[in-house]
Amino acid sequence: MQGIRHIIFDLGGVILNIDISLTARAFESLGLDNFGKHYSQAHVSTLFNDLETGRVSEQEFVDKMKSVLPEGTTDQQVIDAWNALLLDYPVARLQLLQQLRNHYDLFLLSNTNAIHMKAFNKILERERGIPSLAAFFDKTYYSHLMGCRKPEPEAWQMVLDENGLKPEHTLFIDDTLPNVEAARALGIQSVHLQSPGTVLDIFKPKK
Template sequence: MKNIPATDFFIFDLGNVIIDIHYPETIAYIKTHVAPALHSRVDQFYLTDFHLNYEKGLISTSEFRREVRAYFETNWSDDFVDHLWNSLLGKIPSERLALVQKLRKKHKVGVLSNTNEIHVNAVYQILKNHHGVNNLSDLFDHVFLSHEMSLAKPDPKIYRTMLQNLQTTPERVTFFDDLAANVTAAKQLGIHAIQVTNPQVIFDYLSHV
């Protein structure tokens, strides 16, 4: 283990840490279904207030779908909105789940993810179809999802809430996330935070656990 003093909890982001995420491909795919004049809206989609509010659970799935239709000026069905939205999600490599289960033998493991109801339901379907697992709670001791907490990374409040629920202190936690802003925010609170810049990072970092 690399410079991890007395770590009790290993906490993982989902996107690009546990499950592959395809942002550029999804943006390109959505553009094939949107008028060229609205392509700039696709590029800004993830920064919209309604998207951020959905990740915090401040609007319902029905409201999110209505906002998507209005934003892109379409009459897409609910199923098609979900299809486009879930095209972001890739595979969950079995070796990552095996690593989590290895850690779980001696440590507590958890998830802290900015996500939403549509994506979580799709992740559960991937887990069931490809790994015979029903949900994240079957794999992790603690599951912290932004839309259930009304908070999102990198807001320090979400990390403090996690620590309170874990009943621990920051230095007892190691956190893996693919985004620099989320890693920086965690570090500022004293959490051991590692940026996952490629799929091998978690394996190299945890190779001696």
């Protein structure tokens, strides 16, 4: 952490527990075969990419998903299946953010969408009584509001430029390797968080 003044966090798999297989199974139970072929952390089809960059609306996404699902599938069933991957916020990770904020500028940079954003903030409010992740960061950046997504360089450049951050004084933490590699190419010190490790391990005092 020597020289680090700013930390940019990914959300899913770093702060928020997620399990993409739950959404895959939920859509498959609705009648969509091979959901994983269309969506994964490493690869997203055009529809999911457009949702995560704000090029299609929530309703357009739901309607397009319904068009490949059996007749009679409701909007809410699509939304519930899409949100199934969102799990919980371990309290120790939220406490870590609170502690780090005393010493560093903290930012959130997440590939997400309007449907998930509503849901993960509801989870936070239900579990911890906090209405928004904004409470833990100096600023939050969500791909569907930015119009770009990781690993596009523009995503990090927006965070750096808007906040006057120097890459060499900035740490980025993500659980997806292409995102980490893209950040490193910009000169940002980056950590690839790999299971079963958690973000807590990064900040454990060295023995």
